[in-house]
Amino acid sequence: MNITATKPVAIIGGGPAGLTAAAFLRRHRVPFILYEAGSKMAGLAASFHDTDGFSYDFGAHFINNRLAAAVGIGSRCRDVLYYGESVLVRGKTYGYPFGLLREPRYLLGGIASRIMPQSRERANHSAGAWFRASYGRTLADEVAIPLLEAWSGAAAEDLAASVGNKLQNTIAKTLFLKAASSFTGRAVGCGYSHTFPENPHVWHVYPEGGIGLLCQKLAEGIEDSIRLESPVDGILVENNRAVAVRSHGKEQAVSAVLSTAPCHILARMVQGTDAVKPFAQLRYRPMVFVNLRLEGRGLLKDTVVWTPEQHFTFFRLTETPLSMPWLAPEGKTLITADIGCEKSDEIWNMDDDELGDRCIQEMSEIIPDVRRRYLGCRVLRTPIAYPVYLNAYETVRLQLERSTGIAGLYSIGRNGEFSHALMEDVYWRTQNKVRTLMMQHPELC
Numbered sequence: 001m002n003i004t005a006t007k008p009v010a011i012i013g014g015g016p017a018g019l020t021a022a023a024f025l026r027r028h029r030v031p032f033i034l035y036e037a038g039s040k041m042a043g044l045a046a047s048f049h050d051t052d053g054f055s056y057d058f059g060a061h062f063i064n065n066r067l068a069a070a071v072g073i074g075s076r077c078r079d080v081l082y083y084g085e086s087v088l089v090r091g092k093t094y095g096y097p098f099g100l101l102r103e104p105r106y107l108l109g110g111i112a113s114r115i116m117p118q119s120r121e122r123a124n125h126s127a128g129a130w131f132r133a134s135y136g137r138t139l140a141d142e143v144a145i146p147l148l149e150a151w152s153g154a155a156a157e158d159l160a161a162s163v164g165n166k167l168q169n170t171i172a173k174t175l176f177l178k179a180a181s182s183f184t185g186r187a188v189g190c191g192y193s194h195t196f197p198e199n200p201h202v203w204h205v206y207p208e209g210g211i212g213l214l215c216q217k218l219a220e221g222i223e224d225s226i227r228l229e230s231p232v233d234g235i236l237v238e239n240n241r242a243v244a245v246r247s248h249g250k251e252q253a254v255s256a257v258l259s260t261a262p263c264h265i266l267a268r269m270v271q272g273t274d275a276v277k278p279f280a281q282l283r284y285r286p287m288v289f290v291n292l293r294l295e296g297r298g299l300l301k302d303t304v305v306w307t308p309e310q311h312f313t314f315f316r317l318t319e320t321p322l323s324m325p326w327l328a329p330e331g332k333t334l335i336t337a338d339i340g341c342e343k344s345d346e347i348w349n350m351d352d353d354e355l356g357d358r359c360i361q362e363m364s365e366i367i368p369d370v371r372r373r374y375l376g377c378r379v380l381r382t383p384i385a386y387p388v389y390l391n392a393y394e395t396v397r398l399q400l401e402r403s404t405g406i407a408g409l410y411s412i413g414r415n416g417e418f419s420h421a422l423m424e425d426v427y428w429r430t431q432n433k434v435r436t437l438m439m440q441h442p443e444l445c
């Protein structure tokens with residue numbers, strides 16, 4: 001290949017997807033320029049540390065040994081020995097999923113839904129119908145649907161049934177993976193990966209220094225082609241083909257574009273065609289993460305406790321040191337409260353201390369002496385956390401799943417694909433898309 005004669009591929013975004021694409025192109029000696037809007041790489045896979053010895057991961061907390069090995073950081077990761085989830089309903093904590101199934105009212109509802117053909121026929125109509133058909137009315141109405149609505153900010157009847165697709169594991173498979181976890185003494189992944197099957201040999205690990213190590217490793221050796229603080233605000237299309245990108249008012253001719261930008265923003269960036277305009281309607285849910293520093297350890301029953309009842313502002317609490325003890329100093333812990341919100345609402349705009357105070361107030365129902373233990377909080381906000389699968393634009397989402405409709409423009413990564421993918425899936429799916437790009441544009445190689 002003649003590198004100098006080939007126009008570079010533009011990669012938009014320096015999170016796990018953009019860096020995976022960049023590392024892959026470098027391995028195949030395809031020239032590229034990676035544009036990152038921020039001053040640092042890693043996107044939602046960033047880690048922070050404070051002077052009191054607490055570590056915070058922005059969005060992602062867990063990766064697995066299969067991803068770590070593929071990226072080349074396997075030897076720099078510690079095994080996670082335990083991971084568990086519970087659900088708090090009516091003051092009682094149920095292990096997820098089997099504790100819930102031991103509750104007669106949930107079990108009977110689940111059995112009834114299996115033997116009533118009408119509910120299965122309706123399952124494709126909406127996420128609400130899907131959960132009632134799959135879990136039974138009681139469990140759906142008391143647990144799954146309130147969580148879904150708090151998380152997405154939309155009514156379950158307005159959400160597409162495809163929301164349920166990411167909850168793919170059967171009960172038998174879940175039971176098998178949980179048993180493997182107990183037997184091996186490692187946190188075997190369950191419901192984390194979809195590209196490749198989960199099995200007892202795939203467990204959660206944590207990189208030294210934080211999740212951010214993954215992106216550091218991917219960026220090694222490609223620094224010469226990375227431009228930080230370089231937001232791309234235009235993708236120029238001619239004859240339905242992406243031909244250039246614009247950043248800081250400067251145009252760069254390119255052979256193709258791999259964009260990890262959120263789809264509604266991609267729709268605004270593309271100039272010279274209306275092909276991606278429908279993507280402008282796709283919505284993402286903003287999130288506020290309130291990281292509460294506390295005295296003590298093991299304050300929650302499990303690493304993750306789901307709180308579907310509406311009197312809680314948060315829908316999920318995560319005590320990461322239960323799985324990764326090194327994230328907080330000895331004798332202390334960190335609990336993250338996840339709150340879904342909109343950028344115009346009270347929560348998004350609330351002062352950090354006030355947010356911390358509100359969470360502590362509500363958590364006293366779960367940890368009675370939580371106020372005495374409270375040492376302060378650190379709040380992280382992201383305007384784009386979860387894609388919202390509204391029925392109203394399900395056909396547009398499916399269209400995006402197939403392609404952007406523009407030659408040489410590939411939308412990749414979690415926000416680019418408008419998917420709920422976690423990092424291992426982002427990694428393999430991005431590699432597959434870059435492979436497709438190279439097959440469709442043999443002149444690059």
Ligand SMILES: Cc1cc2nc3c(=O)[nH]c(=O)nc-3n(C[C@H](O)[C@H](O)[C@H](O)COP(=O)(O)OP(=O)(O)OC[C@H]3O[C@@H](n4cnc5c(N)ncnc54)[C@H](O)[C@@H]3O)c2cc1C
Pocket residue numbers: 012013014015016017018035036037038041042043044045059060061062063230231232233260261262287384385386412413414415416421422423424426
């Ligand atoms: C709350 C939460 C918890 C999660 N937990 C886990 C977990 O435990 N384990 C796991 O594996 N995954 C987890 N994930 C998913 C994980 O964070 C994502 O899969 C991963 O970050 C996706 O990588 P990405 O590169 O697609 O996007 P991002 O990480 O969002 O990175 C995108 C990058 O693109 C840049 N960018 C965007 N637009 C432009 C532009 N126009 N010009 C230039 N740069 C631009 C952004 O600044 C950003 O740096 C979680 C996600 C969330 C929201």
